[in-house]
Amino acid sequence: MSISTPAMPFDDALTRAVDAQRRSVLGAGAAVRLVGAAVFLAISTGLWLTGGEDWASYPPILAPYVGVAATLFALRRRPVARWLGVVQAPVDVGLVYWLQHVAMPLSRFPSGVAGFSLGLFALVVALSGLTLRRSVVYGTALLSAVAQGALMREAGVSWGAVAVAVVALLLVAAVSHYGTGRLRQLAVALSHAEVDRALEARRFQEVEEARRTIERMLGDAQARNDQLHALQRDKELLTQFLVHDLRSPLSALTMTLSWMEQEVPPGKSPLNESVRTGLAVTARLDRMISDLMDVPRLEQGRLEPRKVVFPAAILLDEVRRSLDGVARARRLTLDVVAPEELEVMGDSELMVRVVENLASNALRYAPTGGRVRLEAGMDSGYHWLAVRNDGPPIPPETRARIFDKYVQGEAEKDSRRGYGLGLYFCRLATEAHGGRLEVEDTPGWSTSFVVRLPG
Template sequence: MDAFTETPSTSASLLEKVLQHAPIILFAVDREGVITVSTGSGLGALGLAAGETIGRSVFDVYADVPAVGDNIRRALGGEAFTAQVEARGNSWEVHYGPTRDADGAVTGVVGVATDVTARRRAEAEARQTLWFLDAVIENLPNMIFVKDAAELRFVRFNRAGEELLGYPRAELIGKNDYDFFPKEQADFFTAKDRAVLDSGQLLDIPSERIKTRTQGERTLHTKKIPINAEDGRPLFLLGISEDITERERAEEARQLVLDRLRELDRLKAQLVANVSHELRTPLALIMALVERLLAGEGELRSDLASVQQQARSLLKLVNDLLDLSRLEEGRLRPDYAEVDLTRLVRLITEAFEVLAMEQEVTIVSELPEALRAEVDPDKVSRILANLLSNALKHVPRGGRVRCTLRQDGDRARLEVADSGGGIPEDLRDRVFERFEQLHAADTRAGGTGLGLAIVKEFAELHGGAASIESAPEGGACFVIDLPSRAPAGASVRRDGAAASERVVATEIAAAHGAPAPARPAGRIEATGDRSLVLVVEDNVEMNRLLCETLAPAHRVEAAFDGAEGLRRALSLGPDLILTDAMMPRMTGDEMVREIRKHHALDRTPIVVLTARADDAFRIRMLREGAQDYVSKPFSIEEVRARVRNLLDLKAARDLLAAELKSEDDDVRALIRGVIERDQQLESALETARVLRERAERASRLKSEFLALVAHEVRTPVTSLRLRLGSLERSLARRPPTDGGAITLDHLREVRKVGAAAGRLYDLVDGLLQRAALETGQLQVERRPFDVRSVVSEVLDEHLPAAHRKGLQLRMHGASVSVLCSDPRVLRLVMTNLVSNALKFTTEGSVIVTVDVEDGTHRIAVSDTGPGIPAESRDRIFQPFEQLAPIVHKHEPGVGLGLSITRDLVVALGGKLSVDSMVGRGSTFVVELPSTPGSPDQVAPEARRGC
């Protein structure tokens, strides 16, 4: 290309091109302000064309832009300058320069205006973006800091960093880590910073310790990021730090909770083992003695059969708990035997046919001629027995249960199907969970929720599986899939047939008992007044016992579930209803609500029997219309008294209503109001009394389980003790005969059974006391009383036991010692301490000393027993702890007595301590404040009454 040569013509051409295309305006005015030059493409933004304004006054053309006129005058004054001008919606950068003649006089102004609108808008947007980023960084909860790459000095900090480190930003900016942190820590930070800048890569530091000014040592999760120039040179280091101190502490707390849960699991397994040990001994004694008595003849056979059935129900519960404990510990193994599954299934289904006939249910078996398999016959029997029992609970009268067995390759498939309501697909996995029942805890068909869990566990123990399908009959079909052969190397017995028969005989008897006793007659006539009492109770034995208890004084009708109870109440119009709380089809509280909807029954007194320990349920029953409740186990005389009192009150109200029937409507309305208020007052008073108890509910599953176990254990124990008491009194009234049906040996054996049942009741009561303490349901009511009187009563009760062991049992101390506390709770404390001392003392004495010193009652129980090693003294107050292993136990107990005693003393606002010397005995000391303490010493529940 030829070299470019600038000439006047080429310069003019270039200028013309620039003016045509660049967003500028070239202008000139003379000294009078007349425009002499006006050209350039920028004129279009002002609504003008090139040359359009030549010859016109600049002051007129831009009259709407005063800054233009001001700047022209300034330039005519001889000053050259640059100014920013806003004209007609655009921004302009204008350069003004005066023109002069040969003498230097100003002859005009020449200038160039550039349209900078786009640049100004970009600058404004950039400022807005920077402001937004600053606001975000300033308000982030994490610490944000920036260091320069050269000297690693802080150039930026946000508010979170200022608050975390405890230094004002003014002190931080321009300084480095060595100005604020220990050298070792500053070296660590600096090394990490240099590594990030040298590598040019982000560095993630999950955990680093930092010492702050005001918050001590904190733990941070930090990310460090290099900020580089376009050529790759590091300019800055950006740091983002999150304070994770509280998260670390929460994780540590979570780990502690997990460790505690593992410890609780260990204690639970130990509890199950201890309970099983203690329950099996009295149960074995009961069953052995009863079987001996059953061998005789006479009218006692019915009562003894009932006792035997209750004992078997308890034994089934114990076996279930023991099996679960062994499964948890991995100690349960199949005892394989070669059996004919067809024969085994047939024997078990035949055993259930009597029970099915009573419920008007048909059992159908579809079995092959023979099916040989290597299984544990005891566990397969338990599987089938639990499935059949479950099916009969949920099939309505007139329903059908099908049991099918068939070979499926090298496996056996067992099906138990029913025509009940079925199980939704989304709930089928839950039915195999322990203690799980798909109905509410009150709407029940019996059981603790262990049966189907054991089915699944036993099936899997064989290497099989348990599942649920929809049955062609319309209900649920439980499918058990089992291998036909034992695992390689397993020992297999070959006496399978005999084993099967023994299993059936024991399993069916223990798990489900003999056929249910006959229901009491629908009506029992009274020998006394004509009041009609309706008894609603699903347990046939308890229903019969209640009817027989009330029959001497009242007419009695019986119903066996809530729905039948409602129907009979509407048809009979009873004077009083006595109902259980937990029943199938319709629960007791549901029946109460339905009854209160009918005007004819809205004044009928209702008494609720309940084995539930929670106060919320009892309060709800009272609010919904029940007049009273009775807790299981109960006294027969208590039931009679409560029924009689409520019937007397109803009779008085009925008489009052009859006498006032002739009065006008206003008087009748007033009387109804008085009676209703009376009822409300009774309910409110009862509710107020119950609300004084501490009521802190545990978790839903624990609460439901306690309610279920309380019902399952208390109901048979109550019936067992009442029947034994009746039996003992009946035997005592008859003269002994030699060789006859009734002998003194019979009486002594019945008393032994009663003693064993008492031990069983004490154990269950101890477990429930422990549950009440753990859930905060223990009620403490304080009043003044004589401590020596309570202690003396306890010693009198234990004198026979002391004499049998040849021990002295006596009390020392002041003649009268008044204490403001709860005598009932203190009596439990002294009973536990004195019985514990007598249990472990074989010779010598047990001495109780009562004295008062500095406003504190001090009660000491001293014995001459073996003493307690120093290293074991803290353990004895832990629940389920015993100094001797189970296999070496000589004394009964599960390790709850001293734990409960300590918690009871604490509930009274006191403390329990022990002083002991091995070989010389122990002294347990109870210290209680003589008067209620200050609010920070004694809980509010413990200060009531004094």
């Protein structure tokens, strides 16, 4: 299992977080507008009702604006709020200008109304800074400066005072931009930290889920492995019991054939030939049972070869005699090619069983009327024993694993003969001698098994 990547890229997550911070700030601005407009409406209405005629123009204009501010406040958490905040700034400028333009003719102090407008425009510029957009802040400041200049000139204020008012509004914009810039940096930093925390939490959760999944899979695999080991032990134990029990009837049969060999008159009669063949077969069966019994000991390194020097030709001839009946039954030529003087160092009993297993395998695969040869030789400091046949060649992809445990050739699989232990035993026995068993390419032969032993 692999750990999945976050569902959305980091930049998208950061943009979403910054937008959320911006909507939060715009919500604060909407609240200020709503509260400020409502308070100003209440004050102006009170002053008007108590006889202040100068305030008569304010309530009719402020009342609708309070409704607009309330709508903006209600939409503060919607995505559309970011655009309403941008539009709201020029609306605020227009509202202040309209209020003061209407109030100025009614006031006995027009210049005072114009001066009061400067504070209102400064408030509007400050509020525009909550959009966290520099263009909106300075745009609002310039629009406010134009409106303030128009009001001051309408009130008869000098151009010098107008210039001072314009500079004051631009300074308010600069201060507001600096403050809101720092606020924006803080919002970005907070958003960055929040996104990092969210992604880290997600990664931790995914890693934790992956860890639990892997632990569960490992637990399941361990349980299956333990079950397979238990089955393997049961199978090997059953095999040991079976082959051990086979020894008793086989020993009785061997004793009977040996008695018959002694009782039958000497000569080349069919009865004598049958008795000798029977003894060869029982000896071969006894070696096969020994193979099954010795595989676990070889696997565990508990079977130490008893090495002696023996003639290779005699060993190969013994194997030929034990399999001669099988070869004749299938009309196969089974011959031995080995120098008489060649001697090999090893456990002769184990080597007989190794060569016999390889020869039995070769006889099984050789076509009717085909050839099987047992050879011996020496090269590159190694003595070698080879079993060759002219049957179907072993595919290259099978050669690497044909000596593994329970691996069978296609013929055994199709006929359901054998259990894939013969070649495995041969490999273990050869390696116990410090040698190696391989399938080699030999001119004139389709298949050659070669046992190489240290010289």
